[in-house]
Amino acid sequence: MLERCAALACQSELAGGLTRVFLSREQAAANELVLGWMREAGMSAKLDAIGNVVGRYEGERPGRPALLLGSHLDTVRDAGKYDGMLGVVSAIECVADLAARGRRLSFAIEVIGFADEEGVRFSSTLLGSRAVAGTFKCEVLDSVDADGVSMRAAMRASGLDPERIAQAAHRREDVLAYAELHIEQGPVLEAEGLPVGVVTAINGATRFAIEVEGIAGHAGTVPMNLRRDALAAAAECVLAIEQRCAKVPELVGTVGKLETLPGAVNVIPGRVRFTIDIRSPRDPERLAAVTEVVAQMETIAKRRGVAIKVSKTHEGNVAKCAPWLQEQIGAAIAAEGIAVRKLPSGAGHDGMAMIDLCDIGMLFVRCKRGISHNPAEAITAEDAQTGVRVLLRFIENFRPQARV
Ligand code: HGY
Numbered sequence: 341m342l343e344r345c346a347a348l349a350c351q352s353e354l355a356g357g358l359t360r361v362f363l364s365r366e367q368a369a370a371n372e373l374v375l376g377w378m379r380e381a382g383m384s385a386k387l388d389a390i391g392n393v394v395g396r397y398e399g400e401r402p403g404r405p406a407l408l409l410g411s412h413l414d415t416v417r418d419a420g421k422y423d424g425m426l427g428v429v430s431a432i433e434c435v436a437d438l439a440a441r442g443r444r445l446s447f448a449i450e451v452i453g454f455a456d457e458e459g460v461r462f463s464s465t466l467l468g469s470r471a472v473a474g475t476f477k478c479e480v481l482d483s484v485d486a487d488g489v490s491m492r493a494a495m496r497a498s499g500l501d502p503e504r505i506a507q508a509a510h511r512r513e514d515v516l517a518y519a520e521l522h523i524e525q526g527p528v529l530e531a532e533g534l535p536v537g538v539v540t541a542i543n544g545a546t547r548f549a550i551e552v553e554g555i556a557g558h559a560g561t562v563p564m565n566l567r568r569d570a571l572a573a574a575a576e577c578v579l580a581i582e583q584r585c586a587k588v589p590e591l592v593g594t595v596g597k598l599e600t601l602p603g604a605v606n607v608i609p610g611r612v613r614f615t616i617d618i619r620s621p622r623d624p625e626r627l628a629a630v631t632e633v634v635a636q637m638e639t640i641a642k643r644r645g646v647a648i649k650v651s652k653t654h655e656g657n658v659a660k661c662a663p664w665l666q667e668q669i670g671a672a673i674a675a676e677g678i679a680v681r682k683l684p685s686g687a688g689h690d691g692m693a694m695i696d697l698c699d700i701g702m703l704f705v706r707c708k709r710g711i712s713h714n715p716a717e718a719i720t721a722e723d724a725q726t727g728v729r730v731l732l733r734f735i736e737n738f739r740p741q742a743r744v
C-alpha cells in the first residue's frame with residue numbers, strides 16, 4: 341500500500357513534490373494506475389462520467405446494493421502522499437484479500453477514487469462525491485482555472501462529456517453506506533498512542549473568494565493618505581479573520597491563498613484576490629463568525645476607499661457520522677485489541693457530500709505529528725497495516741442498517 345501511495349505521488353505536476361489536480365494529465369496517469377490495481381484485485385473498474393475511478397466487487401449475487409469505500413485521488417499543492425490516496429489503496433487491498441479467498445458477501449463493494457475533493461483547480465470542492473451523490477451543481481462547470489480554462493472545457497479535453505455528469509449519480513436503493521479510511525491529519529491519535537480512531541463528525545466549513553479593488557499607483561509619488569492600497573486593506577482583513585476566529589475554541593479561520601496585482605516592487609497594489617476558509621464543529625458558531633468577518637471586511641474596505649467583492653465558493657454543515665457505523669467501526673477496532681477513541685474531523689472529506697446519498701462512517705489512521713497538506717506527511721507501515729486490518733474486519737462484519 342505504501343509503495344502504491346509512492347507510485348501515485350510520482351504522478352505530479354510539481355517537480356520534486358506532489359501536486360495533482362482535477363482533470364490534469366497527472367490525474368489521468370494516476371487513474372490508470374488505480375484502474376489496474378482494482379482489476380488486479382478482482383474488481384470491474386471504470387471512470388465514471390466526472391472522472392472518478394470506480395471499482396466494483398459483486399456480492400454473492402450480482403447487482404446487490406453496495407457498501408461504498410474509497411477516498412480522493414486529487415491533492416493540494418505540494419501535498420503529502422497519504423491524504424486521500426491511503427483510503428483508496430487500503431480499500432482496494434481489502435477487496436483483493438476477499439477475492440483471494442474467494443469470499444463473496446451478501447452485498448457488493450464499490451471502491452471510489454474521487455476526482456476532486458480538494459477543490460484546488462476550480463476553487464470548488466467535493467465535485468466527484470457530489471456527482472456520485474447526485475448533488476452536483478452544473479453552474480460550477482463555468483468556473484475557470486488560473487489559466488482561464490473552464491471546467492467544461494477541461495472535462496472535454498479529458499474525454500469526458502459534461503452533459504453526462506448525472507450518470508455518475510447512484511440511486512439510494514443501490515447504496516448501503518459510505519465508509520472512508522483517512523489519515524487523521526491532526527495530533528490526537530499520536531498524542532494518545534493510538535494507531536486508529538473512529539470519526540464522530542466532519543466539521544462544517546465555509547469558503548470565500550475575495551477580491552479587493554483599490555487604485556494601482558506609483559510607490560514613490562502617492563502620499564500615504566491618498567492611497568487606495570488593495571494589499572494593505574486585504575492585510576487588515578486577514579488579521580481581522582485571525583482575531584475573530586481565535587476568540588472561540590475549535591473555530592478556525594484561514595487565508596490560504598493571496599494574490600497581489602500587478603505585483604511589482606514599485607507599484608501600489610491595485611487589486612488583491614484572497615481565499616477564506618472558516619470551520620467549526622458547531623454550525624451556529626461558524627455562521628456567526630462568517631457574518632461578522634464579512635461585515636468587518638466591508639467596514640475596512642469602506643474606510644480605506646477600496647471596493648470588495650465577497651463570493652462564497654463552498655458551504656457545508658457539520659456532517660455527522662452515523663452512530664451505527666461508528667459502532668461497527670469501533671467494534672472492528674476493539675476486535676484488534678485496540679482502545680476505541682472517537683474524535684471529530686477538523687479536515688473536510690468526501691463524506692460531507694456522500695451524506696446526501698447515504699449514512700457515512702470514517703476510520704482515522706495516525707499520522708506523524710499530525711502533519712498534513714505538507715510533504716512531511718508520514719505514516720508507519722505498522723499503522724497502515726492496522727488500518728487496513730480494521731477496515732477489512734469492518735467490511736466482513738458489516739451489517740447494513742436503515743438510514744438514520
Ligand atoms: O480542506 C480540507 O479539509 C480537505 O483536505 N479538503
Ligand code: MN
Binds near residue numbers: 423
Ligand atoms: Mn486534504
Ligand code: MN
Binds near residue numbers: 412522
Ligand atoms: Mn483528504
